[in-house]
Amino acid sequence: MGKPSKRQGLSHVAELAGVSLSTVERVLNDRGVVSELKRRKVLTAARALGIRRALPVSFAGPMIVDVLLADSATDHFKRLDAALDRQAQRLGAHLTLRRQTWSERNPQQLLDALRKPRSRRHGMIVVAPDRPDVHEALSLIVQRGIPTVLLTSNLTDVQGTVYIGIDNHAAGRSAGRLMSQWVGQRPGAVLLVVNSLAYFAHQERAKGFIDVMSLRAPDTPVVGPLECFDDEALTQAAVSSALAQHAVAGIYDTGSGTPGIHAALAQAQATPVWIGHEASALHADLLRAGVMSLVLDQDPEGQVQASIDYLLHQQGVIDSPPQLPLAMKIVIDENL
Template structure:
């Protein structure tokens, strides 16, 4: 590429990135100081245009990614925390992963953590409830040039954010398909118990489940969704009350956690019910072997952690190609337990 072609290529990058030609020159030739957000825009434009030259890193020194997880004691979030710790250790020469937690019932905590980083960040990974305040805070971060990854639960109509996780509507539909093959008319009702419907993931699981039950088992009544917020005591209380229905209960789909409470309710009932839940954990392995739990749908938190980190590395110009890792939806029964647990 001759000098004229190189200058034209840099001009094209400047136009696409919305910056001056001198800014492009400083970024590509490592001259002078340019903000991280502008460096990222220039390098993303250069990648998109296929500029034929070796591109520098988007950030000098270590990248700093913020991980905002809900303060939950469930096995899913314990697995996520462990998986991200492994990723941070694996990439320790290139990034620092700064983990914070927020309380589900303290509505303002999450928007504040999103909006007020302790130090400048080059990426944000967040498990988010769907509220106007959260959306506004995330949009402000993306407008400032911070790449955002939504973990476990997506936010519809949030352009620019990358969702990393399973197809939750497909997971709900899978649960509905399996449940419809086990239960039939006259056997009783199916209970649908969920966490908080402020999470889009649980909305989608509920929607998918109800769709398939209506299609394949329209004569079987479905009670719910009943929000129990992954609370063991609330699960035990509400499910125990419903198991006493005169017409009986033949099935139960729990879209979230709180399985200790569910287990307590089912063992306290004289009636047997098909129970479908989520996550391949040691606790669920014991319940599958007992025969109380019928199957679980696992959302691969280890794959989520790996994909999230790779997406942010790619957004910062540290990977040449978009990440190929994709979390896998897995169906686990007692016969497939070996190798299914992390």
């Protein structure tokens, strides 16, 4: 059998995209008026069918990406913000990053930003809690054909989004594996401190840690998870209370409770094994001083780079998608 004709190939694109043949021809020849939604459908279908030609992008002007981050002063979010600045400078007039923050104490701000964009958008990068109303809002965005990245924390029930970050369950298991080696022969409990279990990432880290500790150090009790919401005063109070009630051999913090933990340990003059998250200047100082034992880093700079590249690829601006999933980094005093 001979190769399908050019027109047959376009018919296949039209069938897959659910549009007319004339719409496909207008989009691929970049002429005439076609809605952005139909343009995205046609170009997605063309790429999926391997159409071998230079494809236009699905919009005119700069690519507008809504970035919705939690209003957090932690080192992780500072690194995300700085990385977004660098990406905006790198792409200049080709990309507009429209950043908004929402308060973790007021998720309605996130819902309003998801449901009521200020103008058209060609992609989204979102840090979102695990809530049914957030799932619904994100699902509607995906159904409109807008590529959507979930940053830092995944939501497995929202089909059509892409998660860009580390495997948080594996991170928790890694922390449990290392902790079990250090404290397996030491008397005492291990404290599990988390930011908020409203985030799937912290659910997964806590679950992975508990699973491995139960398997490899069954005689070591795990106290927690203690939700402290990355609040210094709450974290210090929770850790101080635990130190008063238990002989503490180790601490695993899935979030950014370092200042509170450090203050509680200094006050009690305690030196347990301590595993935390994210490479930061404070953590580097604590690792060098022997106060912290190990840090797991999720590379927020790499997350932002991969998120932007994914959206650019989805919109046909660049040819190659980013390599996923991203790798977790283990930081100790010797490799600072």
